[in-house]
Amino acid sequence: MEKLEFSFPPSTEATFPSWRLGVLKALAFHADVPLVKVSPEKGDALGCGLPIKCKTPAVKVPSTSVWITEFGAACRYLGCFLDTKNLYPTYANLSFSNARAAQVDNWLDFFVGLDDKFALPLVDQLSKNYDKKVFEELQGGLVTELFALEKHLEASTWLVGNSITLADVVACALLKYLLEAVLEPGKRKAFPATVRWFETCLSQPFMEKALGKCTYCDKVKVPQAKGGKAKGGKGGGKGKKEG
Numbered sequence: 001m002e003k004l005e006f007s008f009p010p011s012t013e014a015t016f017p018s019w020r021l022g023v024l025k026a027l028a029f030h031a032d033v034p035l036v037k038v039s040p041e042k043g044d045a046l047g048c049g050l051p052i053k054c055k056t057p058a059v060k061v062p063s064t065s066v067w068i069t070e071f072g073a074a075c076r077y078l079g080c081f082l083d084t085k086n087l088y089p090t091y092a093n094l095s096f097s098n099a100r101a102a103q104v105d106n107w108l109d110f111f112v113g114l115d116d117k118f119a120l121p122l123v124d125q126l127s128k129n130y131d132k133k134v135f136e137e138l139q140g141g142l143v144t145e146l147f148a149l150e151k152h153l154e155a156s157t158w159l160v161g162n163s164i165t166l167a168d169v170v171a172c173a174l175l176k177y178l179l180e181a182v183l184e185p186g187k188r189k190a191f192p193a194t195v196r197w198f199e200t201c202l203s204q205p206f207m208e209k210a211l212g213k214c215t216y217c218d219k220v221k222v223p224q225a226k227g228g229k230a231k232g233g234k235g236g237g238k239g240k241k242e243g
Contacts, residue, residue: 002033006024006059022211025211027169029206104165107171135222150190172202
C-alpha cells in the first residue's frame, strides 16, 4: 500500500472518537506511508462509495471505490495490507502463527467491545449529556472490564508474544483517552501493570509521534451548566503528567 487514504463522514457532528484516528496515524507512521485525507463534498459521499454515516474514519481500499467503515474491520484490513512488520500476523499452516493471530484477534475484539460499550458513551457523557449516575455506572463497568487486562499484563510485557502488535496499538490509543479523561488517580492505582504497559507502548517512537504524550487525569472534567455548576454532579480539574 503506497498511501493510507481515509475520510470522515460529511456530517455536522462527529460520529467517531479521536483515538480511532490515532490508530490510523500510528499504523501509517509504522509502515512509513503517507496518511491522506479525502474530503468529499457534502452530499457526494454516496457517489464516491463513502456512507453518509459511519462509526470511524473510513479507510479506502486502493484502486477501488470501496470504503471500510467499521473500526475492527479497518484495523484488521490495515494490519494485513500495510507493511507493518508483523504487527498483525497472518494465518498460516503453522500452529504458532495461527495461535498468535487468534490472540491478536481476541484482544482486538475485546477493545472494540470496550470502545462501543463504555468509551463511546463516556465521550457522550463528558461532551454534552452528562448524568452523574449514568457516568458513574459507566466508569464502574469500565473499571471492572479493565481488571481482565490488568491480570494478563501482570505477567506480560505485551498483549501477545514478545513484541508490540496491532492489539497493543489499538488498545493504547483507546486507553490514552480513558487515562486522560476518565480514570482518576484513585481508579488508576488499581492498574499498575496496565499503566506500565501503556507507557511502554507510548514510548515506541511511532506511537508517541501518532498519539503524543499522555496527561493523566487528575479529576474528571464534567460539562458545566450555566452559572458554572457541573451538570448532574461536581466539576473537575486539570490533569497532570506522570512518569
